[in-house]
Amino acid sequence: MMRRRGFLQQITVGGGVLAAGMLPYGLARLLAPPVKADPHTHLRPPGALEGDAAFVDACIGCGLCAEVCPPRCIRFYGREGGDRVNTPYIDPEVKACILCNKCMEVCPTEALTERPRDEIDMGIAQIDRAACYPWVDRGICGACVSICPLGDRAISFEMWNQYRPIVKQACVGCGLCVEVCPEPSLPIRVVERSQGTVVQHSI
Amino acid sequence: MTEPIKRPFLFRRHLNKLRWLSLGLVFAMLVVLPFLSVYQTYVAAHAYDLLPPSDKKLYDIMETLSSPFVDDPATDLDAIKGTTWSGTFFGYKISDPLAVVGQTAAGLTVYWPFVLSALVPVLLTLALGRFFCGWICPATFLYELNTNLAAWLRKAGFRLGHLHFDRRLKYLVLALGVVLSAVTGSVLVAAIYPPAIIGREIYYAVALGGFGAGAVFFVMTLLFDLLVAQRGFCRYLCPGGALYSLLGRYRPLRIRRVVEDCNDCVKCNAVCEFGLDPMRDDFGQECNNCSACIAVCPTDALVFTIHIKDLPDQGAGHLGRHYRKVHEAEALRQETG
Helix, strand or coil, X not given: CHHHHHHHHHHHHHHHHHHHHHHHHHHHXXXXXXXXXXXXXXXXXXXXXXXXXXXXXXXXXXXXXXXXXXXXXXXXXXXHHHHHCCCEEECCCCCCCCCCCHHHHHCCCCCECCCCHHHCCCCEEEECCCCCCHHHCCCCCCHHHHHXXXXXXXXXXXXXXXXXXXXXXXXXXXXXXXXXCCCCCXXXXXXXXXXXXXXXXXX | CCCCCCCCCCHHHHHHHHHHHHHHHHHHHHHHHHHHHHHHHHHHHCCHHHCCHHHHHHHHHHHHHHCCCCCCXXXXXXXXXXXXXXXXXXXXXXXXXXXXXXXXXXXXXXXXXXXXXXXXXXXXXXXXXXXXXXHCCHHHHHHHHHHHHHHHHHHCCCCCCCCCCCCCHHHHHHHXXXXXXXXXXXXXXXXXXXXXHHHHHHHHHHHCCCXXXXXXXXXXXXXXXXXXXXXXXXXXHCHHHHHHHHHCCCCCEEEEECCCCCCCCCHHHHHCCCCCEHHHCECXXXXXXXXXXXXXXXXXXXXXXXXXXXXCCCCCCCCCHHHHHHHHHHHHHHHHC
């Protein structure tokens, strides 16, 4: 009888201690409600590990990448990020990456690994030819082509129309074209490489 | 009017002030670095004319402060970056050991360049014990101010919580944090580790225009310390403190009580932030060598020594009433008998 009571007491105390140990994580979880982040327009900084799970594994949330970023384009997921909380992202519509490599140099973990500028893969720019001004003959522009840090290897004009932009495979997805695009609906955006460089409209 | 007691200058008695200087410097650095980062952005963009008036003022101030030291602010001011969680210091990367443990658990792989960035902190902790908690941690700066606030509130008549829990709880928090990091695959310990939160949140507040989720958690820990258990988060829950305690268990540099000089006044126990028992020689692995007890000791009976273990309980202090009573009775008995 006594042994059973002692066992029950031990179980209760153990459970209580475990609950108290869980308290900080419970609090952190409670204070960070799982709201889905919108990864649609969010890019990881250049040199990020492939696959978002691998990146979240490696990132310790120190914020160094943002601190050294000259255009200050790197922002952080807050409570809306769920498990991605405190990990960095770039929203090229607000401020785009200039491919200066500083964040890769400063990252203490392998989350952002140093690589040459041409081998960065943040995605690829995709153009909606039904909205872009020159493509719908609503004027001349060329903002995206003139800002591109990789030059005409990544984006250039169409052969027969001097102002219709065409994205090429050398594009690394830095998003500067998205930042400068004057059309309010942003016909140019950065997407995953597999999705291609032209928006496919279904009829 | 009594004359103040004249005592010789003892350096160790003033270490506590030095410690506050260190804590203040680290905290000030965490505030200044984000401003430097913002300023560097302006420099890199060459867009002074486009700045709003408030930002122009910030630019001017930072330029005045930094121009004697650097020629090219956009790159030269990168020498010191980051927080105590992880930072670069003149080209050397230094990370918190807890960051390494958490990240290794989350990724289930060992990335040696990152592990080596925690080498210096680990070696220092092996030698000096949990000194990070007392001398560097930016959260300690706020927690100790919080302790002072609690003292004032008590003086004003408020009844604040004074609960005691098991100190070993924080090892459970550390173990759970590592396990949960491994299970979820994201570095969970970073979300509840106050120094990491402080560094991050100051940067968010200055450079990104607002506090994040961590600030709420940190305020909760402040309230916990104030209302439930004095300095409770550091004593019972902090996973980083647990890791540092484990590393510093056999630290060579420790505080020792000189029993011949001790008068049992218990001031050391009262002032100890971690609720230890210096008066009975019980420092243990939790002691962070903060030297607050040395500073408060009226008879200078506490000193730093080189030894890997605490002395066993030495009994009552020789200047104390208890020891003298026993001792005098003994002497009397020998005289008469």
